[in-house]
Amino acid sequence: MRFLSAIALFALWMVLSASYNVAHVALGAVVAIIVVWLSPKAAPNARRFSLTAAIAYVPWLFIRVLKSGFHVCGLILKPGLPIKPELIKHKTELSSDGELVVLGNSITLTPGTITVEVAAGELIVHAIDPSSQQDLVSGALDRKVGQLFTAKESG
Numbered sequence: 001m002r003f004l005s006a007i008a009l010f011a012l013w014m015v016l017s018a019s020y021n022v023a024h025v026a027l028g029a030v031v032a033i034i035v036v037w038l039s040p041k042a043a044p045n046a047r048r049f050s051l052t053a054a055i056a057y058v059p060w061l062f063i064r065v066l067k068s069g070f071h072v073c074g075l076i077l078k079p080g081l082p083i084k085p086e087l088i089k090h091k092t093e094l095s096s097d098g099e100l101v102v103l104g105n106s107i108t109l110t111p112g113t114i115t116v117e118v119a120a121g122e123l124i125v126h127a128i129d130p131s132s133q134q135d136l137v138s139g140a141l142d143r144k145v146g147q148l149f150t151a152k153e154s155g
Helices: 002-017 022-038 051-077 096-110 130-138 140-147
Strands: 047-049 086-091 113-119 120-125 149-151
Touching: 002 022, 047 096, 051 096, 051 130, 051 140, 086 130, 096 113, 096 120, 096 140, 113 130, 120 130, 130 140, 140 149
Parallel strands: none
Antiparallel strands: 047 149, 086 120, 113 120
């Protein structure tokens, strides 16, 4: 598994750098190997990211980002700027680092909301108005992010 991780990191290095001289390729291979070697093994209760679920999640999030963007534009263009900014404590059942990172990033990507702080089982989120926090408060975002991760097979 670590070998595949090193190959994936090396491939990413090659795509992002777009430089194929010998020194650069060698440096990419060395860095990929070192990063995989230094990274800790996954915790026994870690959950595995599901690429299949991500294929459904990305368009769902994209639509939410577009809707929120239009909503925030509408707020900005209205006279009197009808906003009610609020910091909310959002309790979540998501517990792995990966789940919390995806949840926090998804919130921050959505116009009108930003993740201020992340702790185990709780996020502090700034929302520009009640409508902007709807997916978060309803639990829809937590459910969608939770579907991205599956229990790691033991063995």
